[in-house]
Amino acid sequence: MTVVEDARDEAPPWVGRPVPRKEDAALLTGRARFIDDLAPLPGLAHAAILRxxxxxxxxxxxxxxxxxALPGVLGVVTGAQIAEMTETVPSVVRTxxxxxxxxxDKAxxxxxxxxxxxxxxxxxxxxALDLIEVDYAPLAAVTDVMAALDPAAPVLHEALDGNLAQxxxxxxxxxxxxFARADRTFRLDYTFPRSSATPMETFGLVAHFEEAPARYTVWSNFQGPFVLHPLMARALRVPGNRLRLITPPASGGSFGIKQAVFAYIVLLGAVSRKLGQPVKWIEDRLEHLIGSSAAGARAGTVEAAFTEEGRLLGLRYDNVANMGAWMRAPEPASVYRMHATAGGGYDVRDIAISNRLVLTNTVPIGLNRGYGGPQFYFALERIMEIAARGLGLDPGELRRRNFVAPDAFPYECAGGSKLDAGDYHAVLDEAKRLIDYDALCARREAxxxxxxxxxIGFAVGVEPSGSNMAYVSLAQPAEERARSDQKSGAAASVIITIDPSGRATVQLCSTPNGQGHATVAAQIVADALGLEPDDVDVVTDIDTQRSPWSIASGNYxxxxAAIVTGAIQLCGERAADKVRRLAADALEAAPEDIELAGGRVRIAGVPDKGLPLARVASRAHWDASTLPDDVTPGFHETVMLSPDVLGPPSDDDRIASSVTYGFVADIVGVEIDAATGRLSVESYVSVHDVGPRMNPAIVEGQVWGGFAHGLGAAVMEELAYDEAGNFLAGSFADYLCPTATEMPELIVGxxxxxxxxxxxxxxxxxxxxxxxxxAAIANAVADALDRDDVAPPFRPMTLWALAxxxxxxxxAPAVRDDGVPSGPDVLSGAGEVVLPRPPDAVWRMLIDAEALAxxxxxxERLEETAPGRYRGEVSIGVAGIRGRYxxxxxxxxxxxPTRLVLRGQARGALGHGGGGGEVRLEPVGEGETRLSYRYGARVGGKVASVGQRMLGAVTETLIGQFFRAFAAELADEAGEATSFWRRLFGRSDPS
Amino acid sequence: MKPVAFEYCRPETAAEAATLLAEFGFEASVLAGGMTLGPMLNMRLVRPTAVIDISRLDELGEIEVAADHVLTGATLRQADALSSAEIAREVPLLARALPHVGHFQTRNRGTLGGSVAHGDPAAEIPLALVTLDGTVQLRDARRARRVPAREFFLGALETARRPDELLVGLEWPRAAAGEHVAFAEFAERHGDFAIAAAACRLTRDSAGRIARIDLGLGGVEARPRGLTLEGPGDVEEVVAAALDGVEAMEDRSASAEYRMDLAAVLIRRVVEAAG
Amino acid sequence: MSMVRVKADDRHRVSLTVNGRRRTGHAEPRMQLCDFLRHELGLPGTHVGCEHGVCGACTVLIDGRAQRSCTQFALQAEGTEITTVEGLAEGETLNRLQAAFRDHHALQCGFCTAGILMSATHFLREVPAPSEAEVRDMLSGHICRCTGYDSIVRAILSVAGEGGT
Incomplete structure (x- = not known):
């Protein structure tokens, strides 16, 4: 960190200093207002969603x-009713x-x-949710992206021929x-899991519809991109100016995912209209995990061509992206975010990319921290590591040999990105220095x-920032793009107001969710106007009816830092220019001789002669008729800018997709305990080139936070589904996030x-x-285990197995020949019990509905609907977790009377399941029977999503209970015992 | 994520609580700390007609040192047990297990009795109780009974407590001179339920061999396993005896094979750590 | 006193002390304490992050102890003394812990912060000079997705004696 020299005459600029945040006082005292704290209208009703x-x-x-019929219920709105009132949201992928x-019609x-x-x-x-009865006809499902491409796979959308959207x-x-001229080529097939950033505040909104003219007002912790605003207005069948979006003053994190609240703005907006009622909906955590959005899972192949000396000649990517069940806007942006930068920080001109966008029975994907980057760098940086080993080169050295040279900036990538500035060699060298690379290697040897x-693992790469609004249209063929209106740029907007009392207020459209935009904006404006950051107020909530927003507005x-700060700086300069002109008039000096410092304006070199800035600036309000000719009345300076570099895509699919490209080099050392599979991050260094740091404390916080998300995704987080499509990560006990005890030390440079x-x-x-x-952790894991078939998340069992x-x-045989399911995520077990009757008698009872009942x-009821087919209602459970099925x-x-094989399914409020079992009878002793059983079942619904850890054990317990109770009842009928099981299970479920 | 509507009952005495249980039976949930019941209510996994709040029953919150055991009342909070000098001295295994139970914030509310009554197969307090061959005290509206901990846990979340019974206390055998205890668990994150856990209390003979060992294994089967071995030769014999007949649970975070491997590692660890 | 029994749909009067003030409100038996504090008593500084007792955002002090408020019910709080994040500052001035959080950039979105402040307040009373490992152990009962926790650890250690041992 640079040392601030306080001894200088002139106060140092605020930009570049770790200024404490303006946001913090309200947050630390509980006075910041988040979406669930707002009650902007009287008579709010509350929504819950049946899923x-x-x-x-x-x-x-x-x-x-x-x-x-339940008192207090104001209405129920179904999908069919919503469909009548709304338009669909189209995808840039026309297919x-x-x-x-x-x-x-179907889920x-x-x-x-x-x-x-x-x-x-x-x-x-x-x-009321509990009282809605839905008649579902379950269909086969597919969640794995490669399985979904199988011609025999279940098809999600009949309009598509298969599940390949594009x-x-x-x-x-x-x-x-x-590749033909390469000395060596390397190839990796990989998979990358689905994860989710899970901000601590969930989605939320208040939706209000008013008639004549039809107008929606929605308060929501939406975070942009506001390119979704016209899509929402269209879906709600109103012009853009009749959908007023208002964001709350504070937002509890997003990491991109709150983009997806747009789906609920449409849904609950329509509900509000249907019921004539303002509606509040706050997503709960179970809803967030199961149904908000996700970072996309990928499968794919990456190939790299090298000379013997380690010069990277070419890359081939075959990306198979799991988009979830819908291509939801702004997807497939995640697949194209890194497209124009497909060489990373390497100087490589020859690149082939194939993108397959696949729909599966999983939650639709969307913005999530890193957005497409984690998947992309997993491919690129894994293949670089594999190549280094194959070429016998140090992985750092191989990367150095291929970096874009320090004197090559600006560098135009093969895909059209224009890398703005950097010294990648210096960043990597700094990382090696900070981690003491030679010592780390020696430690590995020891x-x-x-x-x-x-x-030891490396990962390096450029960090694209400030997205071109047009990059997602790469998903369209050039001729299709030509038929639409051209897109480009990324407009940012800032207003600086100086009010009649002379105080400055900055208005942003960057919808921060904790990144400290207000603090940094105040630093920049304080420097421009010669004020202190405390003197500058910053408004970050958006009201689309009042704020100077555009489609690129938002926080993603x-x-x-890449674009908005430039707009703030420019706006600050304009405001300062206006002050200079006013001051020049008052002080009878030339505007260029006016200095703004210490809250005053003064003539350069004549520090004694000056005026308070507030007095000079407020004149624009108070004395509007006598202003100099070049000074407008009032004091509202507005800047809207879009970086020139962000042009439209070319016909050959090249685009400058981002404005700035930071650079990151990570080196990590890990140790894996083969006995337990425990991964220990022994040493981790991350060096960043983000340009001059405007607020070093905030930069540090962002690096740490990104690291925590990356570490979580690498070692524990997975939004998991089983092969049948059941969701398995529905609570914070099932979806594991790192806590303070899981975070290793990070050295940041x-x-x-x-x-x-x-x-x-x-x-x-x-x-x-x-x-x-x-990618860095995967490389280190691969190095530790000396194998390349490593796929995150690296949970202990995975590492134990690999080691x-x-x-x-x-x-994964889904169903064995005998009809009893087995395989991953199938609950299976076996047991036996001795029954006090001979096999013939037991057999008769097993197949007799009345006896079984x-x-x-x-x-509670059991009937034989056809020979060998039964239908019944049963109330079962453990502890208080009981339900009727x-x-x-x-x-x-x-x-x-020896063997019975059966299959079946059950459904109830807590979940549903299907499976099969085998029962064998053999005579033992005098007139007794040994009944042995084994079973396999899949369970879905709530108990599967929030009870993964316990499900197998509970199933085992329940099935064991069943047969023990069966035995006890038989004994009871024989007058041998009183049954406590009858009492245990004889009561009906209170629901 | 809100509970179903329920009647709230806050009895003044354990006898009153038992009377309420006789009235509601299965349809009541007993609320002690609520660290497990609270989430299950919010998720509507549990849908009781009545919630019987015993969290303020002072008569169940005590620690009593008796001749051969320490009695902890059902609503004794985990944090209070952890800071108790009596527990540290008389039931050192429990004192070692408690830091693994949840987190600072949940131990501030969670109770010993609630954990035992819930019967999670991976929970630390039941494991410690089973290891030490302790006893569970129950009562209904008419009478009290004592159930050995090793017979109390029947399966996952299934115990010998009848729906009309209240768990009122736990009896922890007092430590004897020359005994050593150890506790170890493997969880994915700190404070998570264990994938596998092991605990032991042992005495060694003058030659340093294990004269007697009480061993517990948690998280591996649907209920915590406790066993006592007299004069096992070495650690591997303890491992073999402890894992004999064990059919490990499977879930997404651990296969049966992995659990068995971990169990063996942890048993070795506790035996070696205990003196 | 005699046994309290409140029917499922009765709104029962609850009296307690919150941040040093005597407060009363009404709640049905099933109302979570966090909802009661936020929506009945108008103290929205306590945040709700998971409603299943894992994330710790809703942590408040009940009779001096840091506890989740999502896994207990308003009726259970009868007669208790509760402190929420709104009760921490000394008048208009941040208390030492709050100021340390600001000075160490120990919060970003600030949503989990209220709960962490409450836990740390109780924890530091119990363990006035904790080690870093003890602080991390205490913090493991909270989820923060913004900070990576390091700055929170530093902030807490900075107010613990000489920065901890």
Missing amino acids: SPYPHAEIRAIDAARAL APPYRPIAV RYVGEPVAVVVAEDRYLAED RRDFTYGDPDAA ARAEGRRFG SNRF HVETPSPQNPLGAKGMGDGSSMLTP NGREVRPP RLVPGC VAEIEHTSREA
Whole structure:
């Protein structure tokens, strides 16, 4: 960190200092106002959303009569009703089915909205959810992106032929020639999991519709991009000026994901209109995990061509992107974010890219910290590490040999990105210095000599910031783009007001969610006007009816530092110019001789002669008729700017997709305990070139935060589904985020090369560590284990398996020949019990509905609907977790009196399941039978999403209970014992 | 994420609580600290007609040192047990297990009795109780009974407590001279429920061999396993005896094979750590 | 005193002390304490992050102890003394812990911060000179997605004696 020299005469600029944040006092005292703290209208009602428990199911009917009859319920709105009132949201990918925020005829992922209840309070609304009966016809589902491409896979959208929404192939330079002339080529097939940034504040909104003219007002913690505003207005069938969006003063984190609240703005807006009622909806954590959005899972192949000396000649990417169940705007942007920078920080001209966009029965993906970067760098930086090993080169050295040279900036990448400034060699060298690379290598050798698994990983890359509004249109072929209106640029807007009392207020459209925009804006404006940051107020909430917003407004792609600060700086200069002209008039001097400092204006070199800035500036309000000719009355300076570099895409699919490109180099040393699979990050260094740091404390905080997200994604976070599409990560006990005890020490370093794209030299930052950390850790894990087939998240069992040559995931036969399911995420078990009857008698009871109904604990009804087919209602559970389930069972094989194979399914309020089992009977002792059983089942719905850890054990316990109770009842009937099981299960479920 | 509507009952005495349980039985949930029941209520996994709040029953919040055991009342908070000099002295295994239970904030509210009554197979307090061969005290409206901890846990979340019974206390055998205890667990994150956990209390003979060991294994099966071995030869014999017949649970974070491996590692760790 | 029984749909009067003031409000049995504090008593500084007792955002002091307010009910708070984040500052001045959070940039979005401040307040009373490991252990009951925790650890250590040992 630079030392501030206080001894100088002139006060140092505020920009560049770790100024404490303006935002903090309100946040620390509980006085900051978030969306759930607002009650902007009287008479608010509260919404709750009914969501599909099935990954894929036809919706045959919805019966809301019981819900509507509940006192306090104001209405229930179904998908079909929403569909009548709204338009779909189209995708830039014309072949993708347009999106709706609620299921209509069928549900396509667990958690997809199906109906909305509005009631007097949230508690009642949730009561009503329990009373809505949906007739679902479950369909087969697919969640894995490669499986979804199988011609035999279930199809999500009938309008599409299969699940491939689009394939586009791109060629830059001559990659085939590069691979042909290469001495060595390397290839990696990889998978990258789905994760989610999970800000601590969930989505929320208040939606209000007014008639004549039709107008929506929505308060929401939406964070942009405001390019979604026209899409929302269109979906709600109003012109843009009739959809007024207002953001609250504070927002509890986003990391991009709050972009997806737009879906609910449309949904709840329509509900408000339908019911004639202002509606508040605050997403709960279970809803957030199951149904908000996600960082996309990827599968793919990356290939790299090298000379023997390690010169990178060409790259080939085959990206297969899991988009979730819908191509939801602004997707497929995540697949194209890094496209024009597909060489990373390397000087490589020949690149082939194939992008396949695939729809699966999972939550639609969207903005999430790093946005496309973690997936991209996992491919690029893994193949660089593999190549280094293959070429016998140090991984750092291989990277150095291929960096864009320090004197090559600005550097135009093969895909059209214009790298603005950098010294990548210096950044990597600084990382090696900070981690003491030679010592780290020696430590690895020493550990390995002791048989320990120690590995070192590198990851380096550019951090694109300030996105071009046009880059996502690369998803369209050039001829299709030509038919639409051209897009380019990224407009940023700032207003600086000096009020009649002479105080400055800055208005931003950057919707921060904790990044300290107000503080940095105040620093910049304080420098421009010669004030202190405390003198400058900053307004960051947006009201689309009043704020100077544009489609690029919002908080994403690190655009604040890259673009918005430039607008603030320019606006500050304009405000200062106006003050100078006013001061020049008052002090009878030339404007260029006026200095602004210490809250005063003065003539340069004549410090005694000056006036308070407030007095000079406020004259524009008070004495408007006598102002100098070149000074306008009042004091509102507005700057709207869009960086010139962000032009439209070319016909050959090249685009300058971002304004600035920071650079990050990470080096990590890890050790893996083979006995337990525990990963220990022993040493981690991350060096960033973000240009001159405007507020070093905030930069440090962003690096740490990005690192925490990257580490989480690398080692524990996974928004997991089973192969049948059931969601498995529905609570913070199932979706694991790092806590303070999981965070290793991070050493952060800086190299500063100023960007010519920003008047302050600043480059965007905040995403970089989240982009690179997963790749760096994966490289270190691969090095430690000496194998390349490593896929995050590196949870202990995965590492234990990799370290010990075991299967990472059990092989996946979905159903064995005998009809009993097995494989990953299948709950399976076996047991036996001795029954006090001979096999013949037991057999008769097993196949007799009446006898079973009597013997099955908790069974309320059981009938044989056809030979060997049964339908029943049973109330079961452990502890208080009880529920009533409707079950259908079919005997698929009967070999009296020795073997019975059955399969069945059940559904109830807490979940649903399906599976099969085998029962064997053999005689033992005198007139007794040994009954042995084994089973396999898949469970979905709430119990699966929030109870993963316990589900197998509880199932085992329940099935064990069943057979023990069966045995006890048989004994009881024989007069041998009193049954406590009957009492245990004989009561009905209170619901 | 709000609970179903329920009647709230705050009895003044354990006897009153038992009377309420007789009235509601299965349809009541007993609320002590609420560290597990609270989330299950909010998620509507549990839908009781009545919630019986025993968190303020002072008569159940005591620590009593008896001749051969320490009695902890059902609503004794984990934080209070952790800071108790009596517990540290008389039940050192519990004192070692408690820091692994949840977090500072949940121990401030969570109770010993609530954890035992819930019967999570990976919970530390049940594991410690089973290891030490302690006893669970129950009562209903009419009578009290004592159940050995090793017979109390029947399966995942399933215990010998009948719906009309209240768990009133836990009996922890007092430490004897020459005993050593150890506790170890492996969890994905600090404070998470264990993927596997092991605990032991042992005495060694003059030659340093294990004369007797009480061993507990948690998180591996649907209920915590406790066993006592007299004069096992070495650590590997303890491991073999402890894992004999164990069929480990499977879930997404741990396969049965992995759990068994971890169990063996942790058993070795506690045996070696205990003196 | 006798046994309290409140029917499921009764709104029951709850009296307690919050931030040193006597307060009363009404709640049905199922109303979570966090909802009561936020929406009935008008103290929205306590935040709700997960409603299942994991994230710690809703932590408040109840009779001096840091506890989740999402996993207990308003009726349970009858007669208690509760301190929320609104009760920490000394008049219009941030207290030492709050100021340390600001000075160490220990918050970004600030949503989890209220709960962490409450935990740290109780913790530092119990462990006045903690080690870094003890602070991290205490913090493991909170989820913060912005900071990576390091700055929070530094802030807490900075007000603990000589910066901890």
